[in-house]
Amino acid sequence: MRHQRLPRTWTLRPLTEAPVDGPIPATVPGCVHTDLLAAGLIPDPYRDDNETRLGWIGRTDWAYEAVFHWEDTGERRVDLVCDGLDTIADIELNGVPVGSARNMHRRYRFDLAGALRPGENRITVRFSAPYGYAEHWRAELGDRPGAYDEPYPFIRKMACNFGWDWGPTLVTSGIWRPIGLAAWSVARLARVRPFAGAAGRVRVHVDVEREPGRDGPLEVTAEVAGVAGTAVLGPGESAAVVELRVPRARPWWPRGHGEQPRYALTVALRAPGPGAGSDARLDVWRGRIGFRDVHLDTGGGAFTLVVNDRPIFARGVNWIPDDCFPHRVDRARYAERLGQAAGAGANLVRVWGGGVYESGDLYDVCDELGLLVWQDFAFACAAYPEEGPFTAEVEAEARDNVARLVHHPSLVLWCGNNENLEGYRDWGWRERLQGRSWGAGFYHDVLPKVVAEVDPSRPYWPGTPYSGAPDLPPNDPARGTIHIWDVWNRREYGHYRSYRPRFVAEFGFQAPPAYATLRRALSDDPLTPDSPGMRHHQKAIDGNAKLAAGLRPYLTVPEDFDDWHYLCQVNQARAIRLGVEHFRAQWPRCAGAIVWQLNDCWPVTSWSMVDGDARRKPAWYALRRAFDPRLLTVQPRDTGLVLVAVNDTGEPWRTPVRAARCDFGGTVLAGHGLELGVPPRGTAEVALPAAVADPGDARRELLAVTAGDRRCLWFFAPDKDLELPAPDFAAVAEPVPDGARVTVTARGLLVDLALFPDRLDPAAEVDEQLVTLLPGESVTFLVRSPAPLDPEALVARPVLRCVNDVLAPGGPPR
Template identity: 50%
Template sequence: MKDVTQLHDGWSLRHDDTLLPARVPGCVHTDLLAAGVIPDPYVGQNETAIAWVGEQAWSYVTDLAHDSAHERTDLVFDGLDTAAAITLAGEPLGRTRNMHRTHRFDVTGRTGTLEVRFASAYDEAAAVRAVTGERPNVYPEPFQYVRKMACSFGWDWGPTVVTAGMWRPVRLEHWSTARIDRVRPLVTVDDATGHVEVRLRVERTGSGAGRPLTARATVAGRDTEAVFTGDGTVLRLEVPEPRLWWPRGHGGQPLYDLDVTLLDDGAVLDTWRRRIGFRTVEIDRTADAHGTGFTFVVNGVPVFARGVNWIPDDVLPSRVTPERYRARLAQAADANIDLVRVWGGGIYEDDAFYDACDELGLMVWQDFLFACAAYPEEQPLRGEVEAEARDNVVRLMPHPSLVLWNGNNENLWGFRDWDWEPGLAGDSWGEGYYLGLLPRIVAELDPTRPYTAGSPWSGSWDHHPNDTRHGTHHSWEVWNRQDYAEYRASVPRFVAEFGWQAPPALATLRRALPGEELAPDSPGMLHHQKAEDGNGKLNRGIARHFRLPEDDFDRWHYLAQVVQARAVGAGIEHWRAHWPLCAGTVVWQFNDCWPVSSWAAVDGDGRLKPLHHELRRVYADRLLTLLPGEDGPVLAVDNQSAEPWRTAVTLRLLDADGGAVREAVVPVGAAARSVARTPVPEELRPAPGSSKEFLVADADGLRAVHFPVPDKEFAYPPARYDVRVEDVPLPDGPDGPDGSDGPGRNSDGPDGRAGAVDVVVTAHTLVRDLLLQADRLAPGAVADTGLLTLLPGEEARIRVTGCGGVEAAAVRAALFSVDPA
């Protein structure tokens, strides 16, 4: 039986002729942080102070001693970031130049000093660029010349922290005769029978060459075996009537252990185990009168994808533990999300990420790692790209949550619209990867899943890559130049990116910018705003709807978060109402990799923005919406549940003081997975341009509101409400809003264990977009509710965990609402 020895201890990092303790998995930055050599790059403007780290070469050393009776010993690196030379006892073992691959070296009988020398990623990129020539990209950093996490070099939401190190596990594998090299399980369902085709490849020692070996596979109580003498075999199993894996909200997520065992004359040589799920998935790209669709079909059922884009959860990705993955993805599931797109400027995430998605019913759209740049197709990059793709397709294909391979992010669009073509003058730029190499690899290795060449992509060059009528669409004119009301101007077939910025929670800002007098344009706030003209766009977004606050950071902070939630909510409400023409929305973005003003719904410390609560509302199975229409508002009853929805909607035309002008009860019904749209009766419509009338729709605990003019033109009364606090003892639990107590991730102290309170708000006037910012009560406090609109006499109960003993006066200071202009 193969033996494995983890090599995580005993490493040192060489720095200025001294040796510092090193942690593996880890990186140079985490080791320098632990040794006190550099400050936290996430705090203040320390990012610039530690830039030198990414510009230097670094070495990791350890003493490698092993004694094994096996024929062969391999040194295995699951992830080397990025350009490394490995020596053992002063003799070269090999070189690497790809962060996203596994590397294996034969060290049988060899011991001594093991050294892994990492070149600066900048030097590696310069060497490659000298061979391939210059290519355009959207940032002044050379990320397209090195197979490394692109956002290490900074992005419009991330810092420039160029890492190096052994970021995934290192181990010795001792084996004899043969070992399992690769397992590809092709899982399909046909006529209520599950099929598992296990394609096995082995590596043999010299003594094992040509020797008959036995491979055995077991799943769901079924097993089969085969004897073979070559380098592999195929095992086939059938599972009658397997329980199907479904996206969350559509059914359960049953998982089955698939075991593969390699034997020599009955003796176990090696084993492999993964969990699989039985389900079918395809993309319906049928042409119709409106263009070309893009609809996920799971187990034969068309699905409206309620998605988010995922970026690396830390710019130092070795710090993301399985527990942190689980906590962040549980936050996604709690927001009624059912699809997570792993964006192409990051990484192929750890297996723990996909395990959690399997269990939570989160479909995974996986980008290959190309983003926002022209990528050379020459060597040495082409061979690395192919090896990387093969490695990761095989590694990830057992996961039933994985539903799509995507060739790139925005590069096909960039070639057409971002003035790349003239400068390239015929040079390669990545098209051969997206339309040639990658689809061939997917077809060869993982034919059970669909592939698309890019996002956005219209399916062919016959249409503009970002055509709303065909395939996937990225909507960025809104935010960059237009108000969010313009989302309603079109109905794309599938919206794969759209979003709006807001600052993080106040407690996150206080931790990241200690001692700073916060203002939208204070030095730290500007440093933690990476988008081009980001604050200008934030301010223009606020000013279109509200009076832009002057010298009132708290008000500005609140309004920026309100506009973010409203903007994303407006887009989803509109596009969901046009299902099945529009078959999905994928919000940019769900998470952050550090504390920053960004498009995220969960900030860099894991705290929920109001957008997260809004996603939970607009991604719920049942959504009640009032949509502006040419002839007045339209009531949309959106039912993505499996059961028909028949209800009575109370429509009320109210004046600004909350008094009823007219009301009616309207019976409505929507079949399962469908939408019903009904014009609001003329007598209940606010007068066009009225600053004193608004419309409210209520049904089954859901509410929608419609105001005919921007907030700054509406005659809001000064908000008046009472607040009382009721203690609610809760059992102790982990600190922090994401269940994590790791460094820099809401480890603020014991507040997360301090019980809970119910905040009860009783409105005496119209109170629009009431928000309790719970982190103002305690850094670890979390509210279960986002923006609320209350009518006079209504009461709302907000559960806050992590802040027991708080007084009503403190709560009132943490409450914000829309005020009169």
């Protein structure tokens, strides 16, 4: 087997009327938008409202062309291997048609016989406009309801390309993954699917493609950890299984449950026997596997992932494409973003169905970090047609991606779709469809059959939310998975406490991105919540009104932009922490909380923990506390306040606990001590006595519960109703290598103290956020910055903030 990458440098030209001419320098992998941007022919799509002037790109036909040299070294078969074509593509080599593609989500392979020649070759890839293709099939098959008035259900393409409530409408075309040539003779490895269980047993399923007329015997050898096995394919056979057993194989565990050892697996294909080429290695596959078992416990309505016979609470984050142009997301970026997920305490990433099946780098990094992967199939928030070319494309796409990803131990669940079952049942789709297909055949027939055949080692779930059977209400908290979106859309976040779910696959709350992110992306002057750029980078329906509605029950809706920006971020952080703590306190009844969402694809006000410029919002720091393996939380019950301790470690947690009801001046009004014992992977709940749980004056008191180095606070009233003292503290900033150290000592109560060094240097970041200090307490923030920072500015508004400086009399911090 010989591989040759095609050149990175191509040319691009429009094939239909467009405001640009060709040829235009192009880069592969890439897309039209990034090529036009690099050529200076369009403005940055992420700045201001530039997006609105680029809709013509998705309505234009385009051609990519390149010239490459090919040396014939005697292989009998040469294939063009396309890892990703976006989306409606027709390919010519030296003027000869060699293949076509109609699906962004799958790989293609085309035989170049009769087209490829020794020496110079010219390849042309013509892309038809995505809008034209999708609108043709919409007219042909009849419209389908969806979340947005866009034709994305009628093309097998990244749905959020057509816009979402956190993303722009930037409809792409291009060669978005590598493209090259593969030359071979006799036979090649078409598919390798290793299944490695926790007991050290490996079954390696191998499918081969034979060169026509070459039906002789073949030999497949698999080797891992010094153990090898062989299977022989007889004449004409195309599939084999090699079984191995690795003594003392160490199991792969999710993050927080053990280590993540992986083992190198090599699979080789040979043609044994006499004659020329005997025993020659025809092809080889290499990958890394982990030994683990997984199943899904759904008994009694449960939805619990079980890995190596251990039930797992999923501390999860939802993943959307990290860029509207996904070819720009390389391994380093995956490592950074997934490292942020792990740093926040997550042990699971759900790859959402409105994006793409990510590159192997995402899953490989998750393997390394111990982040479980829940993988949606690529369907989201719409009724999808099953007629025309779509059923065949969906099956091919599913087979390709399931086989491609099967060796990753981090991958633990295949899910049929995002919110389509709920849409059909609860959003009025059934009446609008008038009997037309909507995707049920995909979720209940095609996809489960593909998973059962290609990857029987993992569970399949038809969609989320889903209660376990088609005739049940899909978003029932008592069964399966639910999404909670009445909070944010209609209710304040305290309503999370009304839920007793089995597994929450989506919930979230919005906030604007970091100030430096806004300043880079927007030219608004002045910057206000309703300035033109801010409005354009808020894609949620009535988003700013919902931000204001979320502030009113707890804080205030300030007129000053800096106050608005800070309080919105505080409110998002509190919403996420309240929801996560409430759901974790219900373990083992509730077995998962997947926050919407980890990341953004551009600079935008959204539900993300990490904004579009990779800056961590305050909510990220709150999530880190809420995802702490050992969590201490005060929860309200009908009978009063209780203390819940969650121990998601393998060791018992025994510690003395002190609960104190204090006034805002720090005076202890009542105290209570107890000994806390929590079993491994368990919870403990203790009622707090009235002396500490019932305030004398709810406006001037709080409850502090301390266990070792962990503390949780409970305020008896919303901040807006508290009589917070004016901010009173001493703050000192001193330079240290690569940044600064800022120490704040409270002379009075300080609520949600935060430091925003990105306002001074966009590259600066801080190690902690939203710290509440009682009188006499101190906190030290470590700031990393490549440039020196002004010490006085570091300890002044708007860099150093607390809730007191908005809600309490006395002005800003001093």
